[in-house]
Amino acid sequence: MALKATIFKADIQIADMDRAHYADYSLTLARHPSETDERMMVRLLAFALFAHPALVFARGLSVDDEPGLWQLDLTGRIERWIDVGQPDEKWLRKACGRADEVVVLSYGRGLDVWWNGVREKLARQSSLRVIEIAREASADLARLAERSMRLQFSIQDGGVWVTNGRDNVQIEPRWLQGGERS
Template identity: 30%
Template sequence: MALSATVYNFSVQLADVDRGVYEELDLRVARHPSESAEFMVTRLLAYCLEYREGIAFSDGGVSSADEPAVLVRDLTGRLTGWIEVGAPDAERVHRGSKLADDIAIYTHRDPAKVLAGLAGKRIHRAGEIPLYSFDRAFVDAAVAVLDRRNTAALSVTERSLYLDINGSDLSTPVEEHRLN
């Protein structure tokens, strides 16, 4: 018998000062049984940090071979943004960079290991792809206070992320790395 996804609700007040994005988001995030809570939190953060018109969580999520964790489509349905989470393999990153105008990777893992796993592999426009990482203790602290219904205020200023989730105040720098 297959396990079904667990749905988490997030009410997020987003204030991304760096990009001038201010929104109130009501999100339903389905956590697949094979998905870690850390991956889900990173996926939520990636969604918020990349928020723009046409953004969505992919239908397949972590189990989809054809779509990233988060994607962006324009009004015609054309894929314009490919946002990977975790430690994607080079083939997925290569495919995404060919299909979408914008591509980014967000990770809760050791960025040096993620970069090492992609180094020397064939990746279209590799030098243009940012890898963003969060401090592992930050992600662990966010996971520790998760409920099925969550209230969060997320602010980003000067590449620092401030998160008040369910009454817990957390912060981390958003480190940017580049594929070579």
């Protein structure tokens, strides 16, 4: 019998001074049985960094053809494709052909090895942006994971502060490829 996804509820407040985006979201995240709390929380961080009314969690790990998050326009065109981790270089090139913008939030062990292996192959992908989340920051973020979460994300000058009211995590995303957020 196949294992089922674990459902997490997240009420998040976003104060993004860099983009002048201030909003509250009530989100439901399905954590795939093979997904860790760390990966799920990096997906939530990706949502906060690129928050938009049309940005939604896709089926990601459950479906080969979908990222962790995506933003579609009213016609179904993919405006923004967001994935987390260390995706395959061929998969990213395919995503760049399908979406206006592709963003990867990379984190965890082996990040340097992955990036050194794909950097030159992906350099010509002008729609690709790759962001590194420090290993310590993603691990700290994972410790905030609860089945029912209330989190506040404050974003200013490229830095992110996350709190659940008891614990705080500071994240300094580092751009490996592409420009700043829009």
